[in-house]
Structures are given as C-alpha cells and as structure tokens.
Amino acid sequence: MRILFTTSPGLGHILPTISLAHAARAAGHDVLYVAGGQVDAVSAAGLQIVDASPGTDYAQIFMGIGAGVREQMAAARDDLSRTMAIALRMFAKVSEPTLETVVRVAEKWQPDVIVHTPMQAAGQLAAGKLGVPLVALELGMGHSRVRPDLRHTTYEELREQFERHGVAEVPNPAARISVTPPSVRGGEELPDDAWAMRYVPYNGGSVVPEWLLDKPERRRVLITLGTVVPAFGLGIVEPIVAAASKADAEFVLALGNVDTSSLGELPGNVRAVGYLPLGVMLSSCDAAIHHGGAGTTMTTVDAGIPQIVVPQAADQFINADTVQANGLGQRATVEEVDEALIERLLGDEQWRANAVRLRGELHGMPSPVEVVERLAGFVG
Amino acid sequence: MRVLVTTLSGHGHLFPLVTTAWALRSAGHEVLFATAGDMTAVKTTGLHSYNVAPGLDMGKLVGENVGEAFRSSTSGRGFGDNPGGDLRDHPAFRLFNGLAEGMVDGLVGLARDWRPDVVVYEAMNLIGLLAARAAGAGSVSHAIGVSHNKQIMAVFGAMQIDIFRRHGLDELPEPDVYLDVAPPSMKPEPDGWSMRYVPYNGGGQLPGWLTGRPERPRITVTLGTVAPMMAGIGPVERIAAAAAKIDAEFVVAMGSNVDTSSLRDLPDNVRLVGYVPLGPLLASSTAVVHHGGAGTTLTALDAGVPQIVVPQGADGPVNAAAVAAAGCGLNVTDEELDARLVERLLTDGSLRSSAARIRAEMRAMPSPAEVADRLAKNFGGQNS
Secondary structure, eight states: OEEEEEOOSSHHHHHHHHHHHHHHHHTTOEEEEEEOSOHHHHHTTTOEEEESSTTOOHHHHHHHSOHHHHHHHHHTTTOHHHHHHHHHHHHHHHHGGGHHHHHHHHHHHOOSEEEEOTTOHHHHHHHHHHTOOEEEEOOSTTTTSSOOOOHHHHHHHTHHHHHHTTOOSOOOOSEEEEOOOTTTTTTOOOOTTEEEOOOOOOOOOEEOOGGGTSOOSSOEEEEEOTTTGGGGOSTTHHHHHHHHHHSSSEEEEEOOSOOOGGGOSOOTTEEEEOOOOHHHHHTTOSEEEEOOOHHHHHHHHHHTOOEEEOOOSTTHHHHHHHHHHTTSEEEOOGGGOOHHHHHHHHHOHHHHHHHHHHHHHHHTSOOHHHHHHHHHGGGO | OEEEEEOOSSHHHHGGGHHHHHHHHHTTOEEEEEEOSOOHHHHTTTSEEEESOTTSOHHHHHHHHHHHHHHGGGTTOOTTTOTTSOGGGSHHHHHHHHHHHHHHHHHHHHHHHHOOSEEEEETTOTHHHHHHHHHTOEEEEEOOSSSOOHHHHHHHHHHTHHHHHHTTOSSOOOOSEEEEOOOTTTOSSOSSEEOOOOOOOOOEEOOGGGSSOOSSOEEEEEOTTTHHHHHOSHHHHHHHHHHTTSSSEEEEEOOSSOOOTTOOSOOTTEEEESOOOHHHHHHTOSEEEEOOOHHHHHHHHHHTOOEEEOOOSTTHHHHHHHHHHTTSEEEOOTTTOOHHHHHHHHHOHHHHHHHHHHHHHHHTSOOHHHHHHHHHHHHOGGGO
8 A cells, every 4th residue: 555644844743643654664555755844854754755845934934924813823722613724724825835746746656545634735635636535644632522624714725726736625534533532532432434543652763861761769840842832932931940940859841952041040950951752751750841732742641641731822722621621630821830730740649540541541542553454445 | 562672783784673663663562772883874763762882982893894794705704604614713703793792781781771571683683682581571583684594693693602601591592583574485484473574774855756657667776885885886887887788777876975986977877876765766666786785685575676686795695596596686796797687687577577476475474563463462461
C-alpha cells in the first residue's frame, strides 16, 4: 500500500503523524510526505518528504492574517465549532502555497490513500482529484466532540483552485482517526467512520542525556510551552518561575532551543534545558505545567501524570477544558499558578489517580500498527 | 515492554534494525537504541538513543583498523580463508574486538539501570547477550544480511570471547530468538524466525527528479557508505566510461563525503548525486550496480531489480555470491565490469524474473510489525 501524508507546516501538525508513518513502514508499506514548513522534522524522523512550498515564509502568512480574524479566534476560544470554522479560514491561506505541489506529487506517486491533518486543505484537493480515500488524523483529544461539516468553508476559501483541478466538492474523509480515549468521549460510541487510535508520542528523536535515567531526589515538575508560544516572548513564564521558586520540588524548564536569558538568573530549583523530546523528559517527572497544545497534552496523558494547563491561543483552551473536565488537573491563567496550585498539582490524589487511569485507557486503544492494518482495507 | 536495541554506529550496522525499532515503538513499547561513536545517523531515525561510550575515541579505534579489516575479504583474508589460523592475527580482530571492549561496560551498565524486558542486538554485536543477562532480559539476535548465518556470527563471537570470560562465561550463550531476513529461495532453512527486511536508508528531502517516471530506463550505481573510502571508486569510473554507449540513464549515488574528482566529463546520461535514500531511488530504477553491502543488497532485493555486484571488501563477496546463486544478479570483479554486462541488466529476462520472484517472496514474509507482536507475546509479560 502506498500512503501519502500531507500536513500543515508546523511541528504541532507534523509530529503527531510520525508514529502512524513509522507503523506503516513497519508493516512494509510505502510512505511519502509532501508538505511545507518544518520539512526537516520529517527527515529527522527517518522518513522521506518532498518540500511542497520551498521558500515560503509561514510566519509572515500567519502574521498577515488580519487582526479581525485574531479577534474572532480570541472571542471563540471556548467554542469548538466556532474555533474550527475560523481556523479553517485561516489555514486555507496556510494551505495555499502547497496546493499545486501536493497535487502534482500525488499524481506522480499514485498513492492508494492520502492521510492529512485537518487543516491541510491540500489533502482534500489531492484526494478529490485522484479519487483516492482521504483519512483525517485528529491532533488532540476531544476534538471529535463536535463535528460540524465545514467542507463548504474550505471550498469557499479555495474555490478557484478546486475548480481549476476539476474537483466539484471537498471530499468527505473515508475515515477520521481519533485519539480521544473512551472515557473522555463520555462513553459515547464512535461513529462508523471514526477509528480510535492510541496516541503514541513522537516528539523527535534524541540522544538521551544520562541525568534523565536517574531517579530524581525530589519531586520533579516539567514546565513547557510547546513549539510556538515561546517565540512570542517569555514574559508569561515569569510568574510560573516565581511560583516554582517557592515550591518544594525541582523544575525542568523546557522551552526548546530558546534563549532564556531574559528570565535572568533562574532560582536554584529550576533547571533550563534545550530541546528534548517531551515524552522522554516526562518519564522522570511527577507533574507538568504546559500551554495546552494538542501534542503536549496527549504526551502528558500518555505519561500518566497530573497537569496544569495555561492556554494562550488556538485549540489550547479546548484542550485545557478537556483536561480539567476529566479530572486530570486544572486550567489556569498564568497569574493563577502560585505556590498553592503547584502544591495541589503534586499532592492531589484524585488528579493523580485519574491520570494513571487515563494512561491505562490510552494504552489499551488500538495502536498505530492496528490502524495501519485497517488502512490496508482500503486497498482490498 | 521495554526494548533495548543495540548495534555498532556505522550505517550498515544500524540501518537494518531501524524498521524493527519503529515497529516496536509504534506498537506502544518503549525503545532505546544504544550505540557509541558518531550518533548522527541514529539521531535521524527518530528514535531515542543512548551513547554507551561517550568518553571513548571511537574514531581513532575505527580509523586505525578499518581499512585493512574491510579489504581482508577481497585480499585473501576472509573469515573462511584460513580456518586454522589464530583469529587474533586477523585484520578484523582489532577492530571488532576493540569496538566490543569499548562499548561493553556502558552497555551492561545501561541495561542494569534501564532494565529492558528484551535486548535486540545486531547479530555480530554479541555484547548484547551480556546486556540481556545483566538485566534478566530476553535476547534477540537480529540479522543484518541476507547471507549472514550462525557460522559467520560464530567468528565474531570467537573474537569477543575474552569479554565473556571476564563476565564469568566460558562460552557464548544462545540468544532466545534469532531473526533471519533471508527469503526462502536464498535460505530454505532460516536461522530462527523469518522476518521481512523493510528498507531503512535514512530520511531526507526527495529531489524533484525522483518522484516521477524517468524517460529512459534508470540504472542506479552505488558503492554504499564505506567502500569508497576503503577501496576507491574504480567500478564507478568504469561505468562512467561505458555509459555513453548504453541506452539508459545512470544515477551515480555517492553519498556526501566521497572524492569524486576522478569523475570528470561525465556523459549526458550520467547524473552524479550526493546522498539519496536508496529505497526511493531504486523504486524508480530498472537495475542497480553495487558493492554487495548487506543493506544495499537487501534493499536491491526488496526493490526487485536485477543487480550487478562488484564486491570491494567486508561481506561483499558473500552477498554477491548469494545474489548470483539466486539468479537475480551477476557477481563480477572490477575488471570484468563493462558495457556488455551492464546491457545484460536491461535485456536478460531471467535476471528480471528471478528478481521479481525474490521480491515477492520477501514481501510475503512476516513484517516487522508482526514480529514485534510476536516478541511482545514472548517477552512482554505483564508489562506489554
């Protein structure tokens, strides 16, 4: 079977697809990525990619999206349907530079199935043109709670390109892969076209430093803001670090390969590290404080530890609410993260028990290997 | 379950275990890849790795010994050439014994700390058995070559026996499982469990010319990741000289660190490229000329294209002989390599049909995903 992967350009969209791609290779299928942006992340995962938009400055595209849209996103923050609709409009512009190359590569490479992340319209265009099954991979849990049909939104934004390629309507996915554990679904049955898949964290390979294999002497908390938020300034970290300095624990400040000198001298119990894959770091931690990115949230669920989530943008508010609603921890503003909340994070037995239980549930879901077997069904 | 995978760090040793490691990871198991020396290649597998000999000057150890060791099999000092002689005199001894000595303490220490449920080791990296013993873990010997077998691996074992004696063992223990990648036609009696070799040749950005169908038949020419440094690029020079007479296009894939200055005035139908992952390159090729490296040979068999194998050293002669015996390629010396032989790659129907048959055989073998499942049932216990 030949599987073509196409994603939106950021790491938060690319990384959650890698475990499925590795599983496909492990079953002996052919895998190719075609996407723009952080293409090196795919190469660094040992996979092959064609750059769908060489030279495109995605930061500029995001910045260029008007203040009006940003206000709308801020206003819609807790409403999944509205957030998705606005996001799709935004991401239509992000998808645009990749459309022609994705279609052309798909026509040359002749995949049996196309896997895309939900905001990457090129997946829908290529699948529509080739007439091959489209599979959507959801990035975070709870994202399937509400599933409005927003295909018309995508078509409106990209009508010219869809018409030029003779694709009359945006295809429905043949399957939607959902990483939402059963209890987070509220025990609801998945619709027939939704396939449950265990989220197996992939946050990059690494050479593991020895200190991560040692059992820490104190309770250890990880602080991270994912791969996008730190670029907008580290001001929001300051209250968290201040609270950490008073807590009876050690903290790992994992902001990626970002210059943390603006934070001044860090307290004695706070250690800043460069980029390390989140899952590896969490395996030595008792709890995490993070921004609520989809991948970060899922990796923390996989680690089975309680969470404080300080959402800033995008789907982070929704992910934060999901964490709180399922008793895994609490959504908070940065200012609300104080010594007392950190102590609760480390001591709340209910949160910890729920986190361990949900990890067990996650691990019991069909693995990417099993989902690949289902994909093979498309090829008969 | 926790799986410790361990190989030497050279591409030819490391690459063949990557798909297996991916199979285990994407089934949800924890995987740590232990090696030493240059960690560049393992970092871009997307796996978590551990350097078991960070302080050691691996480059020096390899550099002083590898040339003679590599060429020994084509200069009359192959493993089978002098069975009565003392192994310690063999050019390969200092290299492989030295690497094992350099890695063993760190590897055993890691196994004690990390406590894997099973250790998967490339077949010649036998210190994996000591790591398994230290952790009370299962042990899996993972073949990296289609013609490698227990007899050949026993020679590596003999090279490392002093290390085992230091750990209180007079002889090498048997691993719990052998994984054999040879297809049935090439080895009717596999050593242990059969597993399909699914190529891993490194990630990368594919150049535009690689994704479509070429206009003329494409012949890939490669000498792998080691031979050019050890034995020069003679076969490639011969191909370049003959290419203009042949109605095909040639892609000469030489990797990133090779001196290709002798390849001047290449004809129009010869394209010289740096490192391109071999699997995708062969997917668009009609035939391949190569040096008989284990991974290259397996990738060529998986691609199902006829082969010319021009062994340069190491296990080249053994793999070349296996390909020729299977009827899907020609085993030739540098001097024999000429336009007439290359033409045969394009016209010889029996080479092509044998290649297609072996490819189909390989694809029917249990995939790494299936083998990972079997390993979990054997070694996972309550922790899978």
